[in-house]
Amino acid sequence: MKRYFSMQRMALLFCWLALGAAHAEPVHQGTLLLDGAYARATVPGQEVGAAYLTIENTGAAADRLMGASSSVARSVVLHSSQMDQGMARMHHEASLEIPAHGRVEMMPGGLHLMLEDLKKPLREGETLRMKLKFEHAGEVDIAVPVKPLLPEGGMGTMHHDSMHHDSMH
Numbered sequence: 001m002k003r004y005f006s007m008q009r010m011a012l013l014f015c016w017l018a019l020g021a022a023h024a025e026p027v028h029q030g031t032l033l034l035d036g037a038y039a040r041a042t043v044p045g046q047e048v049g050a051a052y053l054t055i056e057n058t059g060a061a062a063d064r065l066m067g068a069s070s071s072v073a074r075s076v077v078l079h080s081s082q083m084d085q086g087m088a089r090m091h092h093e094a095s096l097e098i099p100a101h102g103r104v105e106m107m108p109g110g111l112h113l114m115l116e117d118l119k120k121p122l123r124e125g126e127t128l129r130m131k132l133k134f135e136h137a138g139e140v141d142i143a144v145p146v147k148p149l150l151p152e153g154g155m156g157t158m159h160h161d162s163m164h165h166d167s168m169h
């Protein structure tokens with residue numbers, strides 16, 4: 001009987017871990033709700049990766065994302081992407097306003113967090129940690145699951161890779 005229950009508990013734990021790997025738990029801090037964080041897997045030799053999340057502000061005052069960091073990359077910077085005469089161009093953004101009662105959604109082809117000078121490839125199924133620094137909410141530590149490279153994600157990372165090639169060491 002005892003054995004049966006422990007097996008069941010192990011199965012439950014396994015399911016919980018599997019779910020945990022696929023979906024980051026939403027994180028509340030101050031008036032902010034950080035949800036849906038993920039990064040794209042990278043191929044060996046790729047020196048940059050991209051991460052995305054949605055930030056919702058339930059408060060009556062705007063907040064501002066001032067910076068980010070992760071142990072897997074030498075730097076994490078905020079980028080926006082725009083199509084310019086058929087070419088995707090990325091712009092470095094010093095900070096990002098999260099409007100009062102508003103939300104900002106990062107996504108491929110739009111706002112993203114660029115992980116520069118990766119120390120190792122980002123592998124599907126792994127979860128990396130990232131620290132986000134907000135003007136009012138302060139520092140927030142989030143889990144960022146790594147999702148597989150999809151065809152459209154692959155194009156996104158290809159363009160990131162070539163875009164950043166000049167600045168690589």
Ligand SMILES: [Cu+2]
Nearest residue numbers: 079090114160
């Ligand atoms: Cu970028």
